[in-house]
Amino acid sequence: MSTPQPSDTSHWPPPFLLYLGNAPDDLAAKTARGLVQFRPEWCVGQFRGPQCKTSVHVPDMGFAEAVQAGARTMIVGVANAGGSLGEAAVHDVVAALDAGLNVASGLHERLASHPRIVEAARRNGRHLFDARTPPETPVGNGLPRAGLRLLTVGTDCSTGKMYTTLSLETEMRARGLKADFRATGQTGIFVAGRGIPIDAVVADFISGGVEWLSPDRHDGGWDLIEGQGSLFHPSFAGVSMGLLHGAQADALVLCHEPGRAHMRGLKHYPVPGLRETLEANLEAARLTSPGVVAVGVALNTSRLPAAEAEAACRQAEDLLGLPAQDPVRDGVARIVDRLQACFAD
């Protein structure tokens, strides 16, 4: 079975069985957890191996049982220590295909690279979908596009950009606005049903990939583009820069985790300041979107007590003159208020 482009769910239809395998910790189940949080109606159960050390709190079930419960696709979101699929997981994927499930994966290692998996998919007439295999897109052209676009940017990786972007979608839709989350990472792709794994495209095609993801839009609605990385992350800033240029954003929301000791994975790099981060992002964004404005700050205060969380938000508001909220604690209503005020016609 060929690996289709990640353009829609026709090859990996919900509902889903979430494959946790032998996930060693909570972080390893990030994709499954994101699906349970944002698409609970798609998640009929989880499959856990004998060494699994986490749960996403949906019913445990086997492959045949999942099919009986209505599951159509198994989502593989966890790798073993080496980042590869591993012998046990390959065995399980083959068993899931034999039980009648399609299989989709967000791992760097492709399902399609395993002949036994490819053969099992063919034998059962099921589809394989590798979310980390990017579609082929043109290089970016920077031409002005119709429509409105918002991008989340951050001081660092893993500051809550996906969560914030999805929260904005929820809040805007609740107000009757047209707004669509545009996914750039594997968890987001599974939640949205489409998207582009922007960290996996060939370097020359980063901005082009984002242009492909959020083309001209004529219905007055917003594309809410999931940001990645940080302009200040020495490993990944190239991705963030291309994303910023390709997004051609009208509005930015800055995401940050107060109190983080250093850049993710890099103990020798401090986290940049909010003002510095916002100014660098606005400056770079102006290349393709001269009128870009910041409309808010989303703080991930999950490790702070309530009083400190509130103080962190107030401090950010005073510093930048923008509404600052923790989307988990407070929602994003005041950020959307500001967005609407800035773009009222």
Place this chain on the structure above:
Amino acid sequence: MSTPQPSDTSHWPPPFLLYLGNAPDDLAAKTARGLVQFRPEWCVGQFRGPQCKTSVHVPDMGFAEAVQAGARTMIVGVANAGGSLGEAAVHDVVAALDAGLNVASGLHERLASHPRIVEAARRNGRHLFDARTPPETPVGNGLPRAGLRLLTVGTDCSTGKMYTTLSLETEMRARGLKADFRATGQTGIFVAGRGIPIDAVVADFISGGVEWLSPDRHDGGWDLIEGQGSLFHPSFAGVSMGLLHGAQADALVLCHEPGRAHMRGLKHYPVPGLRETLEANLEAARLTSPGVVAVGVALNTSRLPAAEAEAACRQAEDLLGLPAQDPVRDGVARIVDRLQACFAD
């Protein structure tokens, strides 16, 4: 035959037969021209097809004749209109392998993707080398590295970064300094005998690829890293940003073509100013190299009369307080003077 990593010339030894095929214009023969210019001692001849519209001014010869003249590898540097190898070129590559040549290519389309070519290499015990296939490298870590590094940056693509970097190598070696060109594009890789095609790596690995290319150096010499693109090019700035962070440059040289009407390939984008470009590059470079300094400006004045070229250099010098030279007309001696003055211990 497997495609080896572009780490050295053991699989594509010089001397070379340069394959121009049916190149429609001078630009299509850019890689062959770069080799003739910087490695004339490696170029025994050129092979031109019946519709070839250019020459790199080395003797025309067939495959068997090239082998007799000592050629060991044929370098394929030109694609047909669609960017692909084309039926005629595939036929020629097979014939070259049958004549006993190894074959190396800088095209996006891989030699190894053609079964007829792979089979001919196997049959003749020859090697295939795809310079556009990047080596696998770790992600960047931004850790301080020993040694001295210089990076060329530009207002735009194709402003002479490779030429400038190679000219710096020539000038510095003539002064008895240790200095090595580090290639990031396919022509540079053929000239240097190793390198990484940085625009072809997966987006997450841009800075890591450059760290791999220019590791710790303890002999007091310089790595001279070939820049790519521009922080102000909406299509490719992600590559330039990752390159800048990965290079961890001690010194920058700014490359520019005075009088260019717009960004390459993008009529709707003006070329940024020299000062703006230099400041943005220094600012971004400081993330991984806080003490970075600019040491010169290299102007490509090939389309200007001599008086205007001279005026453009004077103007750049006055604007930035840095030596400005056209490496083709004037060499880069004054830029190297400045480099030595800045890094005299």
